[in-house]
Amino acid sequence: MASIDAADAAGGGTVFFPVGTYAVSAPLGRDDPPLSRVCLLGDGDRAARILATGAFAPVTGSWFMSRIENLMIDAGGHGGPGLVVDLDKSYLRHCWVRNWTGYGISLNPNREGLLNWIDDTFVEQCEDPGGIGIHTTHRFYDSWIVNNNVGSTGPNLSVEGGPLRILANHFDGSPRHNIEMRGNRLITVVGNICEGARREAIVYTMPNWLATDSPQVQIVGNNITNGGKEAAGRYPAIGVYSRDAEHRTSGFAVTGNFFACSDDDSGWTYAVDAPHVDALAIAGNQWEKRGFAIAPTRVDGVDVAVAGNSSGNGDGRVVAVLETPVTLTADAGDRVYFLHDGAAVTLPPAAGNRCRITLKNLAAGGVRVAAAPGGGLDRQAAITLAPGQTVEMLSDGKNWWTL
Numbered sequence: 466m467a468s469i470d471a472a473d474a475a476g477g478g479t480v481f482f483p484v485g486t487y488a489v490s491a492p493l494g495r496d497d498p499p500l501s502r503v504c505l506l507g508d509g510d511r512a513a514r515i516l517a518t519g520a521f522a523p524v525t526g527s528w529f530m531s532r533i534e535n536l537m538i539d540a541g542g543h544g545g546p547g548l549v550v551d552l553d554k555s556y557l558r559h560c561w562v563r564n565w566t567g568y569g570i571s572l573n574p575n576r577e578g579l580l581n582w583i584d585d586t587f588v589e590q591c592e593d594p595g596g597i598g599i600h601t602t603h604r605f606y607d608s609w610i611v612n613n614n615v616g617s618t619g620p621n622l623s624v625e626g627g628p629l630r631i632l633a634n635h636f637d638g639s640p641r642h643n644i645e646m647r648g649n650r651l652i653t654v655v656g657n658i659c660e661g662a663r664r665e666a667i668v669y670t671m672p673n674w675l676a677t678d679s680p681q682v683q684i685v686g687n688n689i690t691n692g693g694k695e696a697a698g699r700y701p702a703i704g705v706y707s708r709d710a711e712h713r714t715s716g717f718a719v720t721g722n723f724f725a726c727s728d729d730d731s732g733w734t735y736a737v738d739a740p741h742v743d744a745l746a747i748a749g750n751q752w753e754k755r756g757f758a759i760a761p762t763r764v765d766g767v768d769v770a771v772a773g774n775s776s777g778n779g780d781g782r783v784v785a786v787l788e789t790p791v792t793l794t795a796d797a798g799d800r801v802y803f804l805h806d807g808a809a810v811t812l813p814p815a816a817g818n819r820c821r822i823t824l825k826n827l828a829a830g831g832v833r834v835a836a837a838p839g840g841g842l843d844r845q846a847a848i849t850l851a852p853g854q855t856v857e858m859l860s861d862g863k864n865w866w867t868l
Contacts, residue, residue: 466493469503477502482513482536490518494526494550496575501529507536511561520544522565527551527576534558540565546596547588552605553578563589567596569617573605581608590616590638597623598640603648610634620645627651627680637661639694648672652682659687663695665704671714678707678714679744686721691731698758701738705745710794713766715743724756734759741794743767750774760784765795795820803827804850810834812842815860822858826850836865843867 472478473495480503493515494500505524507513514537517523522545523538530553538560540547547562549571555578562569569588572581588598595618599610603626610631615621616638622631624644628651635658636643643659646652646669659666666689671678684703693700702724707713717739724736736752739745743766752761753775761777763785772778784801790809793800797819802810806828813820814837826832834856835847841864842848848867850856857868 466491469493469500469505470495472503473500477530479504479506481506481508482515483508484512486514486516488516488518489523492517492521492523492525492549494524494528496526496551499527499529499551499553499576500531502531503528504532504534505536506532506534509535511535511537511559513537514539517541517543517545522546522549522571524548525550527553528555529553530555532556532558533560535560537561537563539563542566542591546571549574551576551578552581552608554580556582556584557586558582558584560586561589562586563591565591565596566594568600569596569598569615570600572599572601574602575604577604577606579607581605583608583610583613585612586614588613588615588617588621590618592618595619597621598636598638599623601625601629605629616640623647624649624652629653630655632656634658639663641695642666642668643689643692644668646670646680646682648675648678649680649682652680654682654684655686657687658690660690660692661694662692664693664700666692666702668704668706669714669717670706671708671712673708675708676712678712679716680714681716682718684717684719684722688723690723690725691728692726693733694728694730697730697732698734700733701735701763702733702752702756703737703739705737705739705742707741710741710792713741713743715745715766715768717742717745719745719747719750721749722751724750724752724754726755731755733757735761735763737762737764739763740765743769745769747771748773752776765793765800767796769798793822799823801825804832806830808832812836812840812858812865815840815864816862818860818862820860823855824850824858825855826852828852840864 546568547565597619598615598617621636787808836842
């Protein structure tokens with residue numbers, strides 16, 4: 466640590482680690498003031514090993530215009546993370562992070578920083594209890610996460626905030642998700658290999674404190690494979706989740722991805738599941754090799770386009786199973802709903818609605834179908850579908866009518 470402090474005091478410099486193991490009894494790094502223009506550089510090909518002797522991260526602290534490069538960073542299996550660093554205009558490059566717990570790499574938990582690169586780094590999966598491979602907070606932004614190989618039991622990559630570029634990584638191991646987005650803005654996810662997720666490979670969850678949300682997320686040209694392994698046929702490959710029908714997210718493009726499952730214990734419900742999501746484009750994807758079990762997509766939003774994919778295009782049809790009371794919100798497309806015990810349906814407002822809605826009652830008893838408040842359905846406020854009954858409904862712009 467004395468050499469690192471000396472490099473910082475000199476206005477910058479390189480601390481070189483020859484081949485060997487360097488056991489540290491405290492983290493390398495400093496929080497305040499940040500280290501500035503310091504490079505930690507290992508010899509060989511990640512042949513210099515920084516080894517923690519206790520339950521702490523081997524490398525921590527705040528780094529400004531600095532580099533951490535070509536090192537093996539070994540938490541030693543003592544229960545500590547690999548790195549916990551606040552970066553600003555800095556590089557973490559060509560490192561190997563192993564024997565960690567909680568986080569392989571934790572980025573900017575305390576300080577804001579931008580124009581950072583996390584590049585060509587191997588985060589080795591660790592078991593019992595494992596954790597998240599790379600974790601960012603909203604303080605890490607306008608940065609790049611590129612060319613890494615990340616294994617973990619929690620999400621391989623869990624990001625918040627933005628802008629962020631997530632490019633050409635290989636996410637694998639047995640993660641809960643390959644990429645988890647926890648409320649973001651201006652995210653580009655391009656050219657990654659996402660495999661082996663136990664649930665969704667890529668998931669966006671709208672924060673519960675937002676009333677509306679427009680994150681502007683591009684998911685382009687990724688290879689998404691062999692996921693859903695926690696319970697095959699239960700999770701989609703890509704899940705985009707609004708809070709609910711009244712509090713919605715919008716602004717997603719899912720383009721040119723390849724979805725496939727070849728492992729017997731893998732399988733998804735949908736390639737893309739995006740209920741209550743508006744301003745959504747799903748185009749040019751290939752998903753015919755066990756890319757879904759129920760349907761290619763499930764979408765229910767305004768300004769949604771599904772086109773140019775290997776199937777599931779054009780007609781905008783959505784097929785869904787309802788088992789609880791639901792208020793429908795779609796205003797265009799072909800909607801088919803299978804109603805089971807516990808279901809009840811409130812139709813969307815009829816004004817300007819271009820949906821063709823089909824309901825099939827598969828419940829043991831009758832299912833109530835109601836018009837939106839102030840509207841009508843066959844000159845009534847509600848009707849009841851008998852067991853086994855099917856109805857199709859269209860709007861005349863003022864009220865709903867069964868056909």
